[in-house]
Amino acid sequence: MNDPRIARQWTTRLRLRVEGTFPPEKILPDTQPSYVASWIYVFGVLTLAALVMVIVTGCLLAIMGPTWWHVSGVGHFINSMHLWSVEVFFFAMVIHLWGKYFMAAWRGGRSMTWVTGAVTFLTSIGAAFTGYLSQTNFDSQWIATQAKDGINATGAGSVFNVLNLGQMLMWHIVLLPLVALGLTALHVILVRKRGVVPPFADVTEAVSA
């Protein structure tokens, strides 16, 4: 590192910054603060676990294509697992979100952790919605014809046509999962970086800003 040209390299700068921000004990911690002792903390990791199940079952469905599950018992069962993974995912995520709200988990420079989590929640709603549209059955027909009016009224229907199966399938299996997974990764990285928010304390001294 004596060569100043190496120190100025983008790669070197990035590595040093990552090493400084995320030392191994932050990425893979083996201790946590003693106040992290409530069942509410379980719902964050359960949300992640359910997301893993959603992705795995979705990938299995993708192998044989969008209509395979109508004609295959195995396919239908995997579709059932995909559905229930999504239900568990939202169940856990909503409890996680409310839990974090009542802990005011944005305190102490953690506002972006909250924001990325909340946007992931909204993105997931879109991902699930396009999933319902991609089922190629009665539900997808009905949901599409009902939802078009709301989306059209906003003007978004011009570029986001819920009646176009091909477009909705692409949003469901490519675009929205990319966004949701990217946001989830960022959310987890921020949690690891900042740690879990401490309890409220009766402190009134000035802080640097």
Place this chain on the structure above:
Amino acid sequence: MTTRSFNPDVDVVEWTGAQRPYDILKEGTIAVVFVLIVVLTLSVLFGSPDDSPVTLKQWSNANPIDFATTAYQELAGTSAVAQYGAPYNSVPGTGQRIGPVSLVDLMGVTIPINTAQDFVLRPLATQLSVPAIATSLATWRHASASQQQTWLTNYGTHLPTTMHGAALVFTANDAGPVPSLIGGLTSMAQSGALDNALLSNSTSYYSTNYTEPLLFLSDGTYFAGLATTKHLAGDQWGMMNETGSFPGQAWLWLYTFLYQITPYATSPNADVLVWATMMLLSALVVFVPFIPGLRSLPRRVKLYRLIWRQHYRTSGR
């Protein structure tokens, strides 16, 4: 660097107290296994719904009167889709508004649908090997607009309401080729040919765009009737449900709820008002950390004392 007062809704005193063992990999593994067991159990016990899609063939065979009535409305330009406005067609005064702004009108017609051409005449043009259809289409196309309107009006005053065997009974006088066109389209639908014709209207071979068949389907009463029997109608909390006794998109409860209450339920701008409300509420959720009052509620509600009860008990607070 400036200093400001400690704000308990924004600031924290970072923890320097005791730590306890935490095996993050073990926790993650247990969570995945637990969710896998839960998902497998639910899948075995309940499965997932899969009601077959409705086809125009199914509709026209199950209720040919409704189909023929809808086909007439498409040809006459009086159906819901024909009168929809943007993004399908240009109908003055249809765009929903928030105050003076109509976002849908600003975006304009981007998915053009001419119901007479796209749903009736163009599909029938694929059936020119049927002499009656070829003749009727030629008669229609060579007639003036006023003549076409006269035929449509005459037909509309005596819409078919009965069947003779599998055929519609037309009773309208001076309706020109309209009965033949509607009868031909109904026969075409009953054979299944209309499903394919509408799907391939906009492409030469491949298509994954079901806009036209779904819009045609949504104009009749048959499709909505089926949805109502499956508890999926708008006043039955519509699209957040799914067929059977499944939870559906329960997370859309607030969105669907708004459609059930005034002023949304009675407003001609209901859709855009519901969306605007949901966007506002979503923004509030996303930006909670920066909204005074909203970010103070957790501290005032004190549910955190339940979450961190062990901490407060041991710290004597």
